[in-house]
Amino acid sequence: MKKNTLATIAIVVAAAAAGTWYMNRGAEAEAEGGPGGRGGAMPPTTVNVVAPQRQDVGVDVAANGTVTPQRTVDLRPQTTSTIRQVHIKEGQFVKAGQLMFSLDDRSDQASVAQAQAEVQRGRASLADLERQYKRSQELVAQKFLAQSAVDTLRSQVEGARAALAASSAAVRASQVSASYTSIRAPMAGRVGAINVYPGSLVQPATSLATVTQLDPIDVAFTLPESSLGSLLAAQRAGKVAVEASTGVADAKPITGELSFVDNTVDASSGTIRVKAQFGNGDGLLWPGQYVNTRVTVRTIKDAVVIPQNAIIINAQGTFVYVVEEDGTARMVPIERQHAFGLNAAVTGLTGTERVITEGKQNLRPGGKVRLAAGRPARDKQGAQGAPAAPAGKDKAA
DSSP, X not given: OHXXXXXXXXXXXXXXXXHHHHHHHHHHHHHHTSTTSGGGOOXXXXXXXXXXXEEEEEEEEEEEEEEEOSOEEEEOOSSOEEEEEEOOOTTOEEOTTOEEEEEOOHHHHHHHHHHHHHHHHHHHHHHHHHHHHHHHHHHHHTTSSOHHHHHHHHHHHHHHHHHHHHHHHHHHHHHHHHHTTXXXXXXXXXXXXXXXXXXXXXXXXXXXXXXXXXXXXXXXXXXXXXXXXXXXXXXXXXXXXXXXXXXXXXOOOEEEEEEEEOSSOBTXXXXXEEEEEEOOTTOOSOTTOEEEEEEEEXXXXXXXXXXXXXXXXXXXXXXXXXXXXXXXXXXXXXXEEEEETTEEEEESOOSOSOEEEESGGGXXXXXXXXXXXXXXXXXXSOOSSOOOOOOOOOBOX
């Protein structure tokens, strides 16, 4: 019983001592200005700030595309014959008009020679009839020949001239047929697989080889119909730049321009087909290859650009904190125009502010701040840290 009484007395004494200490500390704090320290002010919040940049920002739409040649020609003979000689190799680049295959042309050359002989005979016959007609005119003038005989000779001359014209046309026709035995490249391009060899019998249905144009070359892709209005507006304003990248490490994107917008939106997918044309002298784009494309549908001129990690979105809206001249934080409402990479183009800022990027989670409007580097927030010598370099054009937000 005595032990319990002593324990109770000890507890009461300890509680009284604790209460006295607490009251004394409260009085000291109150004497200093309140519970927060001297003057009741919260300690400054350490922050990092950046200066907004002004630049033109392209609003882009990204899509997957397929490289498609502008022209691909499947070479086939126009006559039934045999291959006499193959003048090219598989994979070779050829020029327009370059000889590729020679067919057996002996029969065609004989036909040309026969037609040319007919022309020579017709010329000789016409020359003889013209001489007779000229002499008959002289005899008629001397009244040694009847006019009817002259008329007959004139008809014969006209008939000979018509026959000569027909023979000349036959020569051209035979020459056209003979030209089918020389198969030439219809355009500049690259030769595909060769399916025949010297001595092969070929017919009009036989595929000899294909020639594909590689420069310039197209990339076909689809865009959502929501981008159609901006795309058409950009096309009316001038050339629309398109970038294509193959995904190869360290490969630079290839720049081309929009060349085609389809006249119908695919109702099932809500997309529209478009094409862009690229110069391909280096052969970086290959038919059938998949590429990543990026088309600039509009450009925001002289936009204010800040890092996206400076933007706060909550129930109050979208805003950023900026540092005032007196070293306090001020909340500035903004609107995000376009996001690209780590940055975003926004409205609501003049571009001269110091925007807080780190430490903003502990801020309240009017709260004191200090820069992470230890400089006072009133220092006008620029923001702590520069904004990230503007990333390349990215997908539209």
